[in-house]
Amino acid sequence: MNSVSKHKKLSLHTRYKAMTRDLSWETSYQPMEKVYPYERYEGIKIHDWDKWEDPFRLTMDAYWKYQGEKEKKLYAVIDAFAQNSGQMGISDARYVNALKLFVQGVTPLEYSAHRGFANAGRHFSGAGASVAAQMQSVDELRHYQTEVHALSHFNKHFNGMHNFTHWYDRVWYLSVPKSFFEDALSGGPFEFLTAVSFSFEYVLTNLLFVPFMSGAAYNGDMSTVTFGFSAQSDEARHMTLGIECIKFILEQDAENRPIVQRWIDKWFWRGYRLLTIVAMMQDYMLPKRVMSWKEAWETYAEKNGTALFKDLSLYGIKEPRGWRDACEGKDHISHQAWNTFYNYNAAAPLHTWVPVAEEMEWLSEKYPKSFDRYYRPRLDYCRSEQEQGRRFYNNTLPMLCQICQIPMMFTEPGDASKICYREVNYQDDKYHFCSDHCKQIFCYEPEKYVQAWLPVHQIYQGNCFLDGVDPSQNDFDPLSAVLDYYELNAGIDNLDFEGSQDQLNFNKWDGEEAQEEAE
Amino acid sequence: MSNVFIAFQANEESRPIVDAVIRDNPNAEVVYSPGLVKIDAPNSLIINRETIEEETGRDFDLQEIHINLVTLSGHVEEDEDQLKLSWDH
Amino acid sequence: MNVDLHTKSIEQLRNTYSHVEKYVKGNKPATRYEEATFGAQSTTNFHYRPTWAPDYELFDASRTKVILDDWYVLRDPRQFYYGNWTMTRAKQQDAMEASYRFVESKNLLDNIPTPVQKLVCDVILPLRHVAWGGNMNNCNIAAIGYGTVFTAPAMFHAMDQLGVAQYITRLGLTIGGTEVLDSGKDAWINQPHWQVLRRYIEDTFVIEDPFELFIAQNIALDGQLYEMIFESFVEQHLTSKGVSAIAMVTSFINDWFKESSRWIDAVIKIAADESDANNKLISTWVNKWGKRAQSSLEPIAELAFSEESQMAIDSSRSKMNERCKKSGLTIK
Numbered sequence: 001m002n003s004v005s006k007h008k009k010l011s012l013h014t015r016y017k018a019m020t021r022d023l024s025w026e027t028s029y030q031p032m033e034k035v036y037p038y039e040r041y042e043g044i045k046i047h048d049w050d051k052w053e054d055p056f057r058l059t060m061d062a063y064w065k066y067q068g069e070k071e072k073k074l075y076a077v078i079d080a081f082a083q084n085s086g087q088m089g090i091s092d093a094r095y096v097n098a099l100k101l102f103v104q105g106v107t108p109l110e111y112s113a114h115r116g117f118a119n120a121g122r123h124f125s126g127a128g129a130s131v132a133a134q135m136q137s138v139d140e141l142r143h144y145q146t147e148v149h150a151l152s153h154f155n156k157h158f159n160g161m162h163n164f165t166h167w168y169d170r171v172w173y174l175s176v177p178k179s180f181f182e183d184a185l186s187g188g189p190f191e192f193l194t195a196v197s198f199s200f201e202y203v204l205t206n207l208l209f210v211p212f213m214s215g216a217a218y219n220g221d222m223s224t225v226t227f228g229f230s231a232q233s234d235e236a237r238h239m240t241l242g243i244e245c246i247k248f249i250l251e252q253d254a255e256n257r258p259i260v261q262r263w264i265d266k267w268f269w270r271g272y273r274l275l276t277i278v279a280m281m282q283d284y285m286l287p288k289r290v291m292s293w294k295e296a297w298e299t300y301a302e303k304n305g306t307a308l309f310k311d312l313s314l315y316g317i318k319e320p321r322g323w324r325d326a327c328e329g330k331d332h333i334s335h336q337a338w339n340t341f342y343n344y345n346a347a348a349p350l351h352t353w354v355p356v357a358e359e360m361e362w363l364s365e366k367y368p369k370s371f372d373r374y375y376r377p378r379l380d381y382c383r384s385e386q387e388q389g390r391r392f393y394n395n396t397l398p399m400l401c402q403i404c405q406i407p408m409m410f411t412e413p414g415d416a417s418k419i420c421y422r423e424v425n426y427q428d429d430k431y432h433f434c435s436d437h438c439k440q441i442f443c444y445e446p447e448k449y450v451q452a453w454l455p456v457h458q459i460y461q462g463n464c465f466l467d468g469v470d471p472s473q474n475d476f477d478p479l480s481a482v483l484d485y486y487e488l489n490a491g492i493d494n495l496d497f498e499g500s501q502d503q504l505n506f507n508k509w510d511g512e513e514a515q516e517e518a519e
Numbered sequence: 520m521s522n523v524f525i526a527f528q529a530n531e532e533s534r535p536i537v538d539a540v541i542r543d544n545p546n547a548e549v550v551y552s553p554g555l556v557k558i559d560a561p562n563s564l565i566i567n568r569e570t571i572e573e574e575t576g577r578d579f580d581l582q583e584i585h586i587n588l589v590t591l592s593g594h595v596e597e598d599e600d601q602l603k604l605s606w607d608h
Numbered sequence: 609m610n611v612d613l614h615t616k617s618i619e620q621l622r623n624t625y626s627h628v629e630k631y632v633k634g635n636k637p638a639t640r641y642e643e644a645t646f647g648a649q650s651t652t653n654f655h656y657r658p659t660w661a662p663d664y665e666l667f668d669a670s671r672t673k674v675i676l677d678d679w680y681v682l683r684d685p686r687q688f689y690y691g692n693w694t695m696t697r698a699k700q701q702d703a704m705e706a707s708y709r710f711v712e713s714k715n716l717l718d719n720i721p722t723p724v725q726k727l728v729c730d731v732i733l734p735l736r737h738v739a740w741g742g743n744m745n746n747c748n749i750a751a752i753g754y755g756t757v758f759t760a761p762a763m764f765h766a767m768d769q770l771g772v773a774q775y776i777t778r779l780g781l782t783i784g785g786t787e788v789l790d791s792g793k794d795a796w797i798n799q800p801h802w803q804v805l806r807r808y809i810e811d812t813f814v815i816e817d818p819f820e821l822f823i824a825q826n827i828a829l830d831g832q833l834y835e836m837i838f839e840s841f842v843e844q845h846l847t848s849k850g851v852s853a854i855a856m857v858t859s860f861i862n863d864w865f866k867e868s869s870r871w872i873d874a875v876i877k878i879a880a881d882e883s884d885a886n887n888k889l890i891s892t893w894v895n896k897w898g899k900r901a902q903s904s905l906e907p908i909a910e911l912a913f914s915e916e917s918q919m920a921i922d923s924s925r926s927k928m929n930e931r932c933k934k935s936g937l938t939i940k
Contacts, residue, residue: 010781012598018781018789019774023740025797029810038660055595058582060771061701066585068698071691085618111648111756115667118763119751122744123660131770134747138767141760142690145644148625149691152643156620163626165647179655185666186656206590217553229528229554232589240595304592307521311606453653487626509618 016057021050024127036125042188045253049126052248055240063135067142074146074230081223082153089220092287093158093506094497098215099151099224100160100350101281105177106208107147108168112181113196114140120189129248132241133193139234150227158502159493160350166487167349170464172397172455173277173341175405179452180274184267186448190249191263197242199267203308205235206300207275211282214290250315257316262444268320269437272329273404280337283363284355292366297330322437328413331367335375336409342382343394344407346479349488351497354383374416391496395479397456402431402449403438410434426450523564523593523604526557533587535574536566543567555589563605564593631680644689646680648756661752669754672819674879674886679755681878684871686761693764697771700860704775707856708782716853717783724851725783731841731912732858733780733792734802738833739773741809742766745825753818761871765826768868772861779857801907808904819879820893826872828897831928832905832921834865840920841912869931877935891937898928898939 010018027035039046058066080086090096117137124130155161168174184195213228249256279293291299309319342352355363360379363371385392398407412418422433426446433439442449458464462471465481483490492501525540527533529551537556541547547560558564571579581602593604623629624638627647632638654665664671669679676682688696711717720728746766753759780789796802808829815821838861842854855862876894880887902925909917929939 018786019777022789023736023773025737027810029807030814035813056597059774060767062582064694064697064701068694069586071694075691115751118747122747122751134766137763138690141763144648145690148643149640152624155625156622162622165627169650169653182655182666186658188660229589233585236588236591448656451657452655
């Protein structure tokens with residue numbers, strides 16, 4: 001056996017090629033089109049998978065080694081947090097509502113991503129892309145599972161987290177993340193990668209992570225901070241997959257460009273709408289505030305996005321259609337969203353409240369163009385009603401946008417005094433949209449979006465009651481029947497923070513702690 | 520000209536990496552915040568395995584940066600000796 | 609001396625999440641495995657049908673003919689979630705590094721007689737492609753199977769298969785560089801004794817039922833293949849010829865095979881136990897694919913064992929059958 005070659009040190013590139021690409025082969029007993037049936041139907045043309053560049057060439061042995069290190073460190077912190085009753089270190093029990101939003105609306109997306117990347121991993125004939133997608137699949141499972149574990153301790157002590165998977169499939173505002181991700185999952189593998197790896201994990205990711213993780217750090221939640229840092233290191237690999245896949249697709253064939261542009265337009269907008277909940281969390285739900293949504297948008301979207309799209313313009317890619325309107329929205333969406341949740345808090349398994357005076361001052365300062373003019377008066381009114389024993393809970397249901405499924409609360413770009421309504425007639429029905437961009441998404445694939453399970457429609461059609469419920473009875477209370485279907489503990493999981501079990505418990509435990517320290 | 524950046528968890532393990540990056544990238548700026556160290560550089564940034572080994576006094580596998588890496592921006596080119604981030608093509 | 613540790617005890621409202629609690633017996637705290645696994649997957653109110661399979665919902669139990677009242681009965685006895693799976697594999701990978709350092713420092717691979725080196729390359733290196741097939745198939749199960757308790761370990765198994773393929777690749781690179789890997793691939797594509805197996809694998813790539821795929825790949829094929837090559841050929845046959853270095857640098861593969869067999873057997877047993885219909889269905893699959901797998905492996909056995917090949921084949925087939933009988937299947 002030739003001993004010269006075995007002692008020659010192989011480059012990382014060559015070694016990695018032997019470890020991944022070289023493993024696959026052109027099938028002959030079954031045609032490639034049957035083995036990889038989803039590679040063509042989206043219209044994307046790939047001529048040479050060998051041109052795929054593998055960033056971060058991790059073989060499984062290295063993957064296990066480094067991920068194992070990370071897990072050891074992370075679980076040590078999660079354990080310590082539980083042992084030391086770390087939940088008592090948070091600034092204020094209102095903060096936990098940010099975590100409720102996270103576990104209800106973000107954690108299930110990690111799980112969906114895991115399944116979606118498994119699918120993409122199976123269906124790319126390029127082994128380099130397949131392996132990258134598969135690694136992301138297990139990474140996303142990691143995120144789901146570590147989040148569940150990190151938040152487990154909070155779940156033991158606070159409400160609004162214990163039934164999150166049941167709520168995700170049913171509760172009105174959670175159809176926003178659910179429909180977002182199911183839109184991606186139901187697309188083909190190339191759209192999935194463009195939607196998730198590129199638009200979400202590359203363009204928008206910092207707008208999800210930084211608010212939650214800095215919010216955790218500022219509010220004394222060490223467990224979530226540690227999870228955040230640990231997960232972010234996986235995100236570096238995910239981001240590079242995102243940018244690599246976009247470049248690869250664009251370089252393979254010029255005819256891919258319009259398809260990719262359309263996906264970028266669609267997914268930027270759907271992603272931006274999804275982030276409405278994060279905007280609200282950042283501006284209203286963190287007792288110790290970090291930065292405003294507007295500031296986060298200016299840093300992570302406007303600054304970073306400019307560099308990115310300048311780079312992509314070399315391929316003929318333009319900035320997403322909705323970019324300007326998204327930038328215009330930075331002064332408004334968090335306030336509009338908080339108002340909606342405040343209104344519908346009877347049907348939402350988390351708490352809301354009117355901000356206290358200092359918080360209102362902070363909001364005024366951060367939003368000089370909009371807060372005092374449009375949003376403070378409404379909050380002042382809510383507070384005065386509450387003080388007079390008439391805390392407002394809206395008893396009707398809002399119209400939802402057919403695409404993003406958010407209540408129609410967004411205003412016309414450039415005129416925040418007017419709700420933005422768009423509509424389309426399609427095959428005997430009328431469909432409603434919050435914006436030109438959601439409407440455009442519908443018009444391109446109406447047969448897909450007419451399928452959507454809109455929570456408000458479903459409630460009105462009687463599909464959100466348990467078996468055996470009879471709406472014709474005299475004592476029928478629709479809200480109560482829906483809450484039963486949601487498996488939401490009425491009076492415990494929902495309603496204002498004032499007077500909630502969370503508030504009472506936290507004060508009690510805090511008081512007991514103070515007493516122990518005094519002894 | 521746009522910045523590239525890389526951020527690490529601020530701990531003992533990442534310190535020699537950060538020190539190596541500062542040595543090899545004179546235009547880099549380092550910002551420390553609780554638990555995090557972020558390094559910005561105009562247009563490109565290089566991490567050299569050899570420099571890290573000089574800092575640690577021990578062998579270093581460049582892929583070890585994954586343990587403490589938090590996030591980055593720019594196109595990645597990597598081999599056993601060097602990791603480069605840049606906005607060039 | 610008496611050390612009394614006072615910790616703050618704050619009364620809990622609940623032990624765990626509701627979707628986990630219903631699977632936890634008694635009033636015990638949930639394990640990490642339970643919290644990470646139960647109830648994770650969406651089950652209802654899907655918004656859009658997959659454009660790539662519009663006859664089904666995004667997660668759809670009807671993709672398989674196996675019927676379970678609750679797919680979460682298929683508990684993994686290893687109780688792997690991502691954390692303990694990676695930490696287990698990291699330890700195994702450390703051990704493999706140590707083995708490689710030992711073997712390389714003593715030139716144990718170089719010192720293997722050339723004909724035996726050639727035999728090792730001829731028999732083992734093409735299996736990196738078989739393992740890639742296992743990776744693709746388990747990835748598919750993870751994508752379209754139903755229920756996290758079934759699909760999550762399938763994704764771990766897919767990555768394990770990739771690991772196996774990479775350890776075999778490393779063996780090849782160490783013994784003879786990229787040239788021997790190229791020969792192995794050429795054999796895989798062109799040489800007659802590999803074609804029956806390659807056809808088997810390619811036929812599994814188009815199986816639509818994820819549970820049938822699980823059977824065809826993880827028990828019918830792997831149950832015989834790994835038994836025959838990594839247990840009989842590497843651990844026993846080569847070692848009896850004085851060559852134990854190969855066993856040292858492939859020990860991960862045999863260890864993984866034994867460990868994952870516990871998962872595979874549990875899935876089969878529980879699913880078959882649930883109904884006569886399941887038992888009959890799964891038994892039929894095992895018999896059909898087991899027989900085909902055996903035929904595919906016969907030429908490989910000849911390569912590896914020469915005159916003793918029939919004994920080796922019979923032994924691995926019967927070991928696979930034994931596992932299935934213990935799981936309650938009717939084996940022909």
